[in-house]
Amino acid sequence: MLEQRPAPSRFWSLASPVLALALTVLIGMVLFAALGKDPVRGLQVFFWEPIKSAYALSELMVKATPLLIIALGLAVCFRSNVWNIGAEGQYVIGAVLAGGVALLADKDSSRWIVLAILLAGIAGGMAWAGLTAFLRDRFNANEILVSLMLVYVAEQLLNYMVFGPWKDPAGYNFPQTKTFEAVTQIPRLMTGSRVSIGLLLALLGVAGLWVFLFRTRAGFAQQVGGLAPAAARYAGFSSRKALWTALLASGAAAGLAGALEVAGPIGQLTPYVPAGYGFAAIIVAFVGRLHPVGMVFSAVLMSMFYIGGELAQSRLGLPKSLTGVFQGLLLFTLLACDTLVAYRVRFVRAPATVAPVVKEAH
């Protein structure tokens, strides 16, 4: 039977993600076996190949960076009880605006255009999230639905740009922009790897978020609204300010991630810019306990699933949707394991009771 703990267990709040991962691996093995593949080989593809060489590791970082950046922003939202589900849309708009700036560059542009690209991405993400904040604030529209539906609007906007005005005239009518000038490329950290300064920005974000959440009164006020709205009202912390801060911060983060992607690994705008990072980051945020440091680990883990899914496709001939299956499994087992944080399992024998002597009331 489950018995409530007197206080949430510290041990299990750390052990639960680990147990969830173990369960995910276990279910994954069953899954591989059921698909007629060697489970050990499957695990190898998912969990060993992505870390076995320096190059593989750097690719892991390339994918972890946007996940981490978006998740940092989402953590601010979720901690203040603002349910921004549309980071994907903010990511796309950030990418579109950043792409627009990148398209302005020519051979003679200064290196500083990269800064303009990143700022454009941030502005785009903020504007898109700001729409949700405005509708929520002004008309009390549900931010979950609004932000989610704006994802599809954002994707259509991207499609319009790449099928229409921004289509590469020399691109054989493919729906894509021309490849951005080399000068717009986000500076890389080292040669031979695709890891860019985005990783540094993400780690800076981790430190910044930690300070904001745990060392500033503004961060405290931001979170009280999520933990106990009545206490926030009592203290006089503005719920509107918290709403706008949360959405603008997460919009900025998602937009930045979008800019880093299009001006980094992708190098042009295509209909395939939305890769689901905005949704995967939700899982990253929760698996990382909405804690800046925890999210570093979960971002790497999710990135591993992305790469593992691609490898499973090429090496094992399995569908790519396996990535989604693993991501979902992880979130699901984590939610289940979290029960142990607040409850403990106690094994009890069914008590040997005497059948009650029930007399009819008269």
Next chain:
Amino acid sequence: MSIPRLELEHITKRYPAVVANSDVSLVVQPGETHAVLGENGAGKSTLMKIIYGAVKPDAGSVRWDGQPVAIRNPHEARALGISMVFQHFSLFDTLTVAENVWLGLGKTASLAQVTRDIEAKAAEYGLDVNPSRHVHTLSVGEMQRVEIIRALLTNPRLLILDEPTSVLTPQAVEKLFAVLKQLAAQGCSILYISHKLHEIRELCTRCTVMRGGKVTGDCDPRQETNASLSRMMIGAEPPALAHRDSQPGGMALRVKDLRLPSLDQFGVALDGVSLEVRAGEVVGIAGVSGNGQQELLQSLSGEDRRAAPSSIELFGQAAGAMGPAHRRHLGLHFVPEERLGRGAVPTLSLADNLMLTRTESVGRSGWIDTGALKRQAQDIIARFKVRASGPEAPAQSLSGGNLQKYIVGREIDARPKLLIVSQPTWGVDVGAAAQIRAELLALRNAGCAVLVVSEELEELFDISDRLYVMAKGRLSPSMPRAQADVSRIGEWMSGLWDRESAHA
């Protein structure tokens, strides 16, 4: 002697953090009105839930009419003839009285039949209830009558009442007691849970006293004094309060004809509330809760900012539109009645919870000095004798009384010029309550203006210099404590002060 109606032998129930009942034994005779007396947290409610089948004991046995029984759920309890009226009503606001009762009975009879039954029971016991009224139009006292009728319709042989008078005016209490005495005379046993000594001495013929999960006394309350019962209940007599006359100073708070429509359909609209609180006096607001106290306090604290700016004056400034932080800056501190979730964030530490209303440990740039914050929390814990594992303890890990001491301490420690406290001792044990009252008086003597909203009349008589009564969103004229007595206040609680002031 006849066979006891109910016998509990060596009942023990452990929860993870606490032993709620330890080796508790209790005997209830037929037709006996048996009090279970104890402070909050003494284990009374757990014991009643065990009898009612809502909680399973870890050890011990239950006998009913001499037969051993294991009551597995409330349904079986009702089949035995045990009925319970809970402290918090379980009625659907949007249904009528008859529909509510009908739902609770399990649909064996038709609605029309149930309506006739309600009328018959109501007439038999002089309980005035109209079965076709909707529950949301009833007063709290009337809702309780509905609960009692619902319990009586099962023809109980044991009726359990959990703190039934906490929501009633003194006049309604008298009516309730008449009904209970009639029931007992007909042979129904009654278990009456309370911490109000005078009620138990008036009503009950037997009394089991509990402290810390154990039985500490078994007596005939009619033979005891308040002091002797209190000794059994808390192990000591509460210290008497030293009270000296007040010397009211400058105006701290003036409310002029405050009118506010209610925010939701079950709220209460404020209808021309006027009141004054001066420095160096304690002003009490009496009344059964749900008569506009919540709404008034929200607009005084700044959580509700709809009031006309000039209708609330703080130290001479029009404050109706100011937010809570602004008012706090002027010297107004407020202790709300909900501790968890409003007065404190349940999952955050005591130290972090300081930052809801205190900014001493926050630098100009908004940077938190965590060391200073912890020291500040530790000081409050020590000064107000809060039982907690330390400044890092989450607010939800404290008992209600200890958390209340911490929150009251947090606000008193801020040296307010005006302190507003709602239900200062709700759910607080007698010792802590005495301490909180003494702190409030000390604050008054230091020249602070204090406004106390409470349901406990005795508490208000203890500490107030002047009293207002709130009823149906209106506030009575103020009355000096010397002129206040229970029956007059009780009448005012029903909103009947106009008549009196008309020919005064």
